[in-house]
Amino acid sequence: MPGYDAIVIGVGGMGSAAVYHLAKRGLKVLGLEQFEIPHELGSSHGHSRMIRYTLQEHPSYVPLVRRAYELWHALEQSARETLVVTTGSVRAGPPDSDFYLGAIEACDMHQIPYEILGNTEVNKRFPGYQFPDGISSVYQADGGFLLPELCIVSHAQVAEEAGAEIHSGETVLGWEVQGDDVQVRTNRDTYSAARLVITAGAWAAKLVPHVAPYAVPERQVLGWFKPDRPELFTPENFPVFGIWTEEGRYYGFPNYSVPGFKIGRAHHLKQKVDPDDMDREIHADDEEILRGFTSRYFPLAAGDLLDTKTCIYTNTPDEQFMIGVLPDQPQVSVAAGFSGHGFKFASVIGEIMADLAQNGETSHNIDLFRLDRFDS
Incomplete structure (x- = not known):
């Protein structure tokens, strides 16, 4: 036996x-x-992991995340802990981009309510954002982050x-x-x-x-920057976001549990790694990739670098x-x-x-x- x-x-x-x-x-x-x-x-x-219905990756994920929400809330009850923090979520990009259109498609297919915001509207509602012309946003109120x-x-x-x-x-x-x-x-x-x-x-x-x-491991880097106006980067005033830009695809989070605006670029430097022998040090080019984006799109958060971490994506071909x-x-x-x-x-x-x-x-x-x- x-x-x-x-x-x-x-x-x-x-x-x-x-x-x-x-x-x-x-x-x-x-x-x-x-x-x-x-x-x-x-x-x-890394203190926070995003949860959202605006799943541009594929509409098939929406029923799974709906069930995931139910199970996270059940675990909160069993563990008597707060595990989900609701901030709203923004998925943004050029209005003809698959990233932006895919988020809309996923919500439409599964009757998830959302709002479309132009760059002026999103910047006014959430002043920590400073999106330029040519960027449209899908705002969905149920998004937020988990405490991993x-x-x-x-x-x-x-x-x-x-x-x-x-x-x-x-x-x-x-x-x-x-x-x-x-x-x-x-x-x-x-x-x-x-x-x-x-x-x-x-x-x-x-x-x-x-x-x-x-299933190929890839080095990823996260940074936390000190905001000049920290009150604009609280969970109450700053939705989690993902955005497709000419600089790449970035994602970020408000201040929570540790100081700083959290930012990462998907696929960072596209470095395939062995997880047992990965470079876990942070270098000048790692910081610049994150700081340059932050300075352009979230300039009020582009203060001192407070912390960094490496993590790992494990990517499939699709x-x-x-x-x-x-x-x-x-x-x-x-x-x-x-x-x-x-x-x-x-x-x-x-x-x-x-x-x-x-x-x-x-x-x-x-x-x-x-x-x-x-x-x-």
């Missing part, structure tokens, strides 16, 4: 949610995390209260299917389970050869997720390749992974994320 009903490798954003949902269903579950819980070496840190470290801790704590066993600082060395079960070897012990769930983020490629060619049961190994399911826009869905991804582990299928529509879609 296996020692566990399920083992989850990786207890970050997705894995902590998977452990939580499996434990809440009464399964005997073990979560294995190579670092501390939480940590700053992967993709689930607290989300992970809350999922893990409530999972342990439901009977889950979670080990931090334990590195998985390998796994193999043995008959109907799966054996997992770590630097401490060997474990067996009826099902294996792999939610290892940037390390998924090292554990799952099937996804390795398609920037959609990879979720499913491994072919020829039905005991094993994987979620990977979240391409810089996954954390908001972590609560529902955990539910999906629990479904796959327990039943081999899920009622959620995950056709967009098929593991075999890149196979020739």
